[in-house]
Amino acid sequence: MGRVFNFSAGPAALPLAVLEQAQAEMVDYQQSGMSVMEMSHRSKEYMAIIANAEELVRELMGISDKYHVLFQQGGATMQFTTVPMNLINDPANQSADYINTGSWSKKAIKEAKKQFQNVRISASSEGVNFSRIPTQQELKLNPASTYVHMTSNNTIFGTEFHYTPDTGSVPLVADMSSNILSRKIDVSKYGIIYAGAQKNLGPSGVTLVVVRKDLVGRCEGLPLMIDYQAQAEKESMLNTPPTYAIYILGLVLKWMKEQGGVAAIEERNIRKAAKLYAAIDGSSFYGCPTEVASRSRMNVPFTLKDDALNPTFLSQAKDAGLVTLKGHRSVGGMRASIYNAMPEEGVDALISFMNEFERKNG
Numbered sequence: 282m283g284r285v286f287n288f289s290a291g292p293a294a295l296p297l298a299v300l301e302q303a304q305a306e307m308v309d310y311q312q313s314g315m316s317v318m319e320m321s322h323r324s325k326e327y328m329a330i331i332a333n334a335e336e337l338v339r340e341l342m343g344i345s346d347k348y349h350v351l352f353q354q355g356g357a358t359m360q361f362t363t364v365p366m367n368l369i370n371d372p373a374n375q376s377a378d379y380i381n382t383g384s385w386s387k388k389a390i391k392e393a394k395k396q397f398q399n400v401r402i403s404a405s406s407e408g409v410n411f412s413r414i415p416t417q418q419e420l421k422l423n424p425a426s427t428y429v430h431m432t433s434n435n436t437i438f439g440t441e442f443h444y445t446p447d448t449g450s451v452p453l454v455a456d457m458s459s460n461i462l463s464r465k466i467d468v469s470k471y472g473i474i475y476a477g478a479q480k481n482l483g484p485s486g487v488t489l490v491v492v493r494k495d496l497v498g499r500c501e502g503l504p505l506m507i508d509y510q511a512q513a514e515k516e517s518m519l520n521t522p523p524t525y526a527i528y529i530l531g532l533v534l535k536w537m538k539e540q541g542g543v544a545a546i547e548e549r550n551i552r553k554a555a556k557l558y559a560a561i562d563g564s565s566f567y568g569c570p571t572e573v574a575s576r577s578r579m580n581v582p583f584t585l586k587d588d589a590l591n592p593t594f595l596s597q598a599k600d601a602g603l604v605t606l607k608g609h610r611s612v613g614g615m616r617a618s619i620y621n622a623m624p625e626e627g628v629d630a631l632i633s634f635m636n637e638f639e640r641k642n643g
C-alpha cells in the first residue's frame with residue numbers, strides 16, 4: 282500500500298521528508314556506525330542532537346533566555362499534575378483558575394483538584410457541548426490565583442483560542458498539545474507552555490515544556506522527575522530522555538524551518554482550514570457543530586446529513602486513501618485533523634471526495 286492521507290488526531294501524520302531522512306539514517310547515523318536509538322544519551326553525537334532540537338524550538342517559537350526549554354516524558358497528561366505541583370507554593374493561597382473548553386481541560390481540572398483546594402472555573406463552554414471558546418469578557422479571573430490554565434486547541438471538539446487571554450500578572454499556563462507551532466504566538470505572554478509531541482512536533486514519548494525561569498524552584502521536596510528545577514539543572518537529562526523521539530522532533534523542526542518557519546506554516550494552515558470549512562458550509566449535506574469564530578485550524582469536526590451514511594463514508598474514504606476520519610464519540614460524525622504535516626493536497630483530496638460522496642448520496 283502506498284502512503285495515505287492520514288487525518289488522525291494523534292499520533293498524527295509526520296512530514297514524509299522527515300520519515301525518509303530517519304529511514305536513511307536509521308542504521309548508521311552520520312557515520313557513527315549505529316542508530317540514534319542505540320546511542321548513549323551522553324555521547325557527543327547525541328548531545329548535539331538534543332542541543333540542536335532545543336535551539337530549533339527556541340528559534341521557531343521565538344523563546345527568550347527567560348525561559349527553560351525542557352523535553353519531558355509522561356505526555357501532556359503528566360503535565361496536568363506537574364504544573365500544579367510546581368506552582369502551588371503558598372499554603373495560604375490554594376487557588377488556581379481553569380478555563381474549561383473540552384475533555385482535556387476537564388482532565389487537567391480533575392488533576393489540579395488533587396493539589397489545590399480551590400480550583401476555580403473561570404469560564405466554561407460545557408453547556409453548549411464545548412462548541413465555542415469563551416471570550417476575554419466572559420473570563421472571570423481571580424487576580425489572586427496562582428495561575429490560569431487554558432487548552433489552546435481542543436482536539437476533540439475542534440475549537441481553538443484565536444486570542445491570548447489577558448491574565449494580568451497571573452501566569453498563564455497553556456496546554457498547546459494540538460496547535461503548538463501551527464501559528465505565531467508571543468511566548469512572553471505565557472508562564473508555561475506544554476505540548477505532547479505526537480501531533481505537530483514528532484512521535485509520542487516526548488513532551489515539550491517551555492517554562493519561565495521565575496516559575497521553577499518554588500517548591501521544596503518535589504518528586505525528582507516532576508521538578509522543573511531539577512530537570513532544568515540537568516538540561517532534561519536527569520535520567521535517560523526519550524532519545525529517538527527527540528531526534529525526530531529535531532527533524533520535524535528542521536523541516537518546519539525549511540518550509541519558511543511558523544509564519545509560512547500558519548499561512549498554509551489558514552488556507553487549508555478555510556477551504557475545508559468552506560466546503561462544509563457550502564453544502565446542505567455536511568454540517569459543522571462549532572461556532573464559526575471559535576473554529577480550530579487543526580481539528581475539523583463535521584457531520585453528514587444522515588448518520589446512517591457514516592460507515593459508508595468512512596469505508597469509501599479509506600478506499601480513496603483518506604483515513605482516520607471517524608469523529609470522537611463525544612461529538613460524533615467525522616473529524617479531519619489537519620496538522621502542520623498534512624499537505625494541502627490532502628485537504629484538496631478530502632474536499633473532492635466529500636463533493637463526490639454528496640453527489641452520489643445527497
Ligand SMILES: Cc1ncc(COP(=O)(O)O)c(C=O)c1O
Pocket residue numbers: 290291355356357358359385432434435436437456457458459477478
Ligand atoms: C489538547 C490535549 N491535551 C492533552 C492530551 C493528552 O496528551 P498525552 O497523551 O500526551 O498525555 C491530548 C491528546 O490528544 C490533547 O489533544
